[in-house]
Amino acid sequence: MKNKVSKLYLSLVFLFLYAPIVVLVIYSFNDSKSRGTWGGFTFKWYLELFKDRDIKTALYYTVTIAITAALISTIVGTISAIGIYNMKTNRMNLFLNINYLPIINPDIVTGIALMILFLSANIKLGFSTMLLAHITFDIPYVILSVLPKLKQLDKNITEAALDLGATPFYSLRKIIIPQIKPGIITGFLIAFTLSIDDFVISFFTTGSGVTNLSIEIYSMARRGISPTINALSSLMLAVVLGLLLIINKRTTLQVKE
Amino acid sequence: MKKYLILITMLTALILSGCSSSQDETLDIFNYGQYIDEELLVEFEEEFGVKVNYQEYPTPEDMYTKVKAGGTDYDLIITGEYMIERMISEDMLEKINFDNIPNYQYIDENFKNQAYDSNNEYSVPYFWGTLGIIYNTEIVEGNPDSWDLLWDENYSGQILMMDSQRDSLASALKKLGYSLNTTNESEIEDAKNLLIKQKPLVMAYIVDEALDMMIADEAAISLIWSGEAVAAMGENDKLNYYIPKEGSNIWIDAACIPKNADNKDLAEKFINFVTSKKNTLRNIDYVWYSTVHTEAEKEVEEFLYDNPAFNPSQEKIDKAEMFRDLGDNLKLYDDAWTEVIAH
């Protein structure tokens, strides 16, 4: 009995999680704009989606910024994490406390703080400011992912390598990095996910027509229901599902190895 | 290693491709939401070989804050007359070279020489309209004609108000018989309290969403601008619009050019492009707002002409007030409105 209750409970929770998504997908095929009636099956919203300038621009900026910010922050974050790892405790703690501020701070405070910074320095809000903002809140998460892996490192191996004549740089490349690789990848993925989905911080630090998907959806949602949004979400779901299946396949393959 | 090199090269190419397009001349426009037929933007791009960056804002206050804070470089802003008045007084606008805008001759004289830009130096009228009430005839009984409908407890939870400072305060001020430009503290206090009293009856405070919500029968009554009302009535024939008898707000939206705009010339060309008779008619078709264009008005479709939302009576127009910039006294409204929404 316990099993059935468990299964039921989990199913309900999953139902709750997926309900809005399913609704979005179904309505993307609804010929009627109205949310209450079904007007017939159609692909026209998908066609409109492809013609929509605003969404295409938003998508471009979203992906570009997410990848760029994630890459830069992963590199900087990893290097900094290695530096932090080698610090004395007191300094390390100070460093970490400041580092974790963007994680602890509410998005809105981080976003506004950065906006004030850029405006006070007379920098025009746009692509570069949004990118800088994303890097700022991505790096802490990278450090958060890499640091534990560094702590798990077997110090003996690195010392042995040095004793055997390896240069610090060589040991970094061939010994340290491979061992912390899972942390680096996790950090990159987290940074990427955060940047792709970010709304608040981007909202306050962008301008000049640079927009991202979240900001675009926000203004569309305030404007009224356009089923093109639904079409967009179906496509997003398809992409994400695809990624999920790929990841799942790869991990099960790895497990089998 | 090789994989990373390829990845980085691809990325650089991607980013650079985004950058190079900004080398075409770009016109940055800042406009109200849903306020232009976007096909016109595409046509302008093609005809003049430039790129158009089009951004929208919900209320003039949002726009003003963004522009005033710096960090923006819009070439052209379309906004309400009282906001233009303020920007002129704060030396935020460029004087327009009307030689670039021959279509200006077709703008109705009634919209020129207004208080907000008395010498017609800084702006070109775009659309005009009124503030009023739209309601669903199947739900609301009788023939309402007053601001009172927004405070009618029979329709509690079905009333929409605007998340727009001047407009919502105006409805309360007018209901109390005061001017919607008053700087009298006790009058503003009264209006604030009236709005706070209204809160339990209000379904939501929205801006552009009113249109879709009224069409979909989500709400029964809404404070609304005339153009939205015309559009809504076009899609849902159960709807009706009226300008309350106590008097309301008449407004003009106009195009202006912020100081130190990069592409002043191009902006002026755009204004001219959009105020041609043909393009004005196309815009009317999309936006449904009343036109300032004398020639276009002659060719407006009859059903629009018959619609009192599109074409209000002279009596209503005479009784209507235009928003004025309140200068430093705006703080009174700011505080009152912040209290209303925070309540």
Added chain:
Amino acid sequence: MNSKSKYLAYPYSIWMIIFILFPLFLIFLYSITLRNANEIKTITFTFENFAKFFNPIYINVLIRSISIAALSTIICLFIGYPVAYLLTRINEENKGLLILLFILPMWMNMLLRTYAWMTILGNTGLINSFLSFLNLPKINLLYNNNAVILGMVYNFLPFMVFPIYTALNKMDRSLIEAADDLGADSFTIFRKVIFPLSLPGVISGLVIVFMPAVSTFVIPRLLGGGKNILIGNLIEKLFLVTRDWNFGAALSMIILIIIFISIKILNVLNIDKESGISL
């Protein structure tokens, strides 16, 4: 390697100063100065902005934000803990897939999913259309506090589940078996063994949910109809519409203080802040 490697972190320390510390300092500056202080010479320091906050209306907004956030957090805990527990009990084959399926909604845009609830809850939305179809009266599901709580729970549930799942997963099963062998019933095992061991995860979850819940402005904006605004909305309005940056900054400082206090309180129950994220 050891002594020199620490310099690797120095470039980033400069970044942190410019982009983390200095902006916060600017906010602090704004919160203690007056609105018209455009020139350096005329800066007057004042606590007026904070004093302005002690108006019943604004305190109400704060209380509302905290209570709604707290309520949402607790609901997340009650719904999320069983989910986390059940996820740990699934057999290895399906575990990975189910976890990925659980994460999947998070990969879809948060605004989109929140907006989708408007389609479901609205007067002419899915639920009410269904009710009308059955000739039942409509329910006001949208534009009120309940809708906001629903939105928060929906968005933040995974953030509650993951730390708890991680903590439960790391748990030594033999401890449960030992307790069982010693004659404890299920409830006692849960109370004395499982829950205490998962506590760090629970604390993390509470923090990770409460923080964004108390400061969000998107969810109340979309689902709350601008009626009962929360402190996030108020701050947004002050910065973007009313242009009272000083008061907005003061409110931001107040939120920061609240969050720091919450974390300190929960810290007392011991979080290992260096344990980080490990999947």
